[in-house]
Amino acid sequence: MAELTTASGAPPLVTSLLTVLAAHRPAFRQERPFQRAVALALGHLTAFNRHTITQLLVTLGLGAVDWSGFYRLLSHPRLNYDQLTTCLLEQTLVEVPADGPYLVGLDGVQIPRSSQRMPGTSWLKAPRTPPWKPGIHRAQRFVHLGWLTPRAATGYSRAVPLRWEAAFPAKAVPAGEQPARKEWEAGLAALVWLRTSLDAAERAAQRILAVADSVYGPAAMWASLPERTTLLTRCAKNRALFALPGPPTGRGRHRKYGERAPTPSDWLHELEGWQQTTVCVRGRAIGLTYRVEGPYVVKGAPSQPLYLLVVKGVARKNGAVREPTYWLVSALPDDHGQWVLAYPAEELLAVAWQRWELEVTHREAKTGFGVGEVQCWSATAAVLAVQWQVWVYSCVLLVGYRAWGLGPAPGRPLGRWWAGSRRWTLGQLLQALRQELWDLGEFRPVWAWTAPNWTEMEAELILLSNAVLGARRT
16 A cells, blocks of 8 residues: 555655655564555544544445454564564654754553453553542553654644553553553663663664653662663652762771751742743743752662752742642763763753643543554453554654644644644644545545535545445444
């Protein structure tokens, strides 16, 4: 299908998408599974309803063909997920200069499920319940490692998923060889994979800058960080911090920790030592009052000094309050053996605000792209189906970033009452891709524009049957 589309002279977005997909050919054992994956990826773009394998085939007009080969693509994996994500990483390296940090974010994400027997599912805390009465739901838990694109002058950025690591609890339904692990353990495995992949891609000198929430801040995480990796995480206001120990004196065991330092919230009572900065985030200039303290160490990780960033809260005019935030960031030794911040504090605070792009990605992937809707029940496919859908979403997002950057989508808005968004959305990108696909000869039987009169429209409406069936709920 990719060869046919390319030969017919594909429009810009489709050409870029096929180029990105072709770059992942080494992850597939044979050409035929790769062509099936390309077909399903294109079906993913044109399906209006649930994005199951059957619905994708019906949308492509392949509802009458043998579907077993498409299901075996995931159940008897014809692709190597490690190689697939490595190829995706290589595509992002084109957009990142080698002399700067490779910026990523870590965050947990849940895929809601209704079955109590699907591999990898367990009872987890439901995110859409009020904080004063939390509830539970059935879901699969993953850890999202996403590449954060370089920020635009307006403060916009994008999070392109690089890898989704399974983070199933010990009580989850067994999912083949997937180990039971905590969320931070899966995040650490993702960072180790990224460090190894960058070294293999001749980017050994490039540092990793990762931003995450407080889940990824236990002592074991700090003690096991890969080399040339800086981690920036939220921390609790009462986190126990200790000063660095003094120089060793005398005989016996040397001290690992110094005196107990003030808690992060204690610094809010200080009157002096505060600094001002302004960060541009998604078109808004946000003023911050902050201070830097340290270096400190935490119990269980005495070999990794950390700096504390304290950001004051702000009372807004509408009565809302932005609560104070506290961040821990791993320190770096300088040429004189002194511990320093790896990056300026202003840059770290601007990066911290970009972590929200991971939440935007989760919303788009699950509600707008159908991630988690593929119904696979084998131990392998139940995990790989989610990871494969996220890979398709990443390829589409990368195509949009290369074509449109971080600004608004080209063309006029849908309605006169709306001036358009400040940056392009997933819906606008899918609409543009669908329009280009439907203009190709291979997709004319799947979709066609209707004629202006009813006599000609009758014949053309028959051609819409595949698209209509693909949007039907079964």
